[in-house]
Amino acid sequence: MGDTVIKVENLGKKYVIRHQQERYTALRDVIANKVKSIGRKKLDTGEKEEFWALKDVSFDIKQGDRVGIIGRNGAGKSTLLKLLSRITEPTTGSIALKGRVSSLLEVGTGFHPELTGRENIYLNGAILGMSKREIKAKFDEIVEFAEVEKFLDTSVKRYSSGMYVRLAFSVAAHMEPEILIVDEVLAVGDAQFQKKCLGKMEDVGKEGRTVLFVSHNMNAVNRICNCGILLEKGEISKKSDDLDQLTKYYLSFSDNADIKNMWINNSNKLMYENEWFLPIKLFISEEDGKLCDFIVENNRDIWINIEGIVENVNQALTLGYAIYNEEGTLLYWTYQTDQNEENWPKLKKGYFRIRSKLPKNLLNEGTYKIEMIGSIHFIKWFLEPGKNVPTVYFKIQGGLSDSPYWIAKRPGVIAPIIEWKAY
16 A cells, blocks of 8 residues: 555445334324324335445545545535444445554544443553553553543543543544544534644644544634545545645535525435434524525524424423534534523424524624534433534625625624724
């Protein structure tokens, strides 16, 4: 392979989706099923459907390359990393890897929940083929970076998601792999820790090791990576050593027919089913519920609407959305539990609809992405930010203020109208 450390040829991954008919016996379930059938008539066919998450993917990566793998939700990014990490086997094609691979694809990847943080560090090192002496030499550095000294002898099943991520990343990055693979999992950590991780990945790259990094944050990709691969619908759309040009191409939403301001569940969306909430619809509307135009002005209120089926009521169930600008920067998350508890929308089993107002005079001009997110708070994501979740887009154009001085896009991430007074 020479100085090539990853060689991928004609790689493909096929999944078979089984559409199984659901059976209900209780009257309340029969009624709920009638409601569910609004968005799921095509699901109960009893048939099998083939879905190619990746198809005919080929590329070479050289030692020391820092590769940004970008693409929209469902493009095949996470599937590719799972194949490269040997978590799942390809349906077609081949992968040749040279050197030790360390992966961080999900919170706590490779951890055993019953073991302590200390024990999991040694377990992960052993899985990577390191001797006990090698692990011990890196142990203090791993713990210091992860900031989990006080919880080192606590079972990791009791860790928060942030603690999980800190320790998992620290182990993956400090075991000196020849190839480091990192998915969007860093979005779970706080801003300070994300900055710390990005710096560590930069250091790994400068040491001549290879980094594969998946992210929707183009600023992070441009900071770390020196080349990139753009995936679209399971295939390579573009490869380039000019990362700035590649990210600008990726962010050119206007020519993409998939960019819409309404998402509706269909027979290809079985991946969203879970025991808590089945998403049916995500869309952007006027106050009266009428679908907005794709382009809206900054001086108009718009509403983010979420519709779906609550399968099981849980007081910790949270639903909401995350909003990103066209550089991939997260502007904010919001849930239905943001206000005082007495004002929370009351959860009920069956079809459920909520919405929140995105206030006027807030966003700058540009294209925005909204992801539906949901979790059993502090316990489990069922719609995790940055993963394959229901997504819609809209564009802010004009209406930035009444001032004659702002006739073009204002600098900055947002463009609020701030009140001023002399005193």
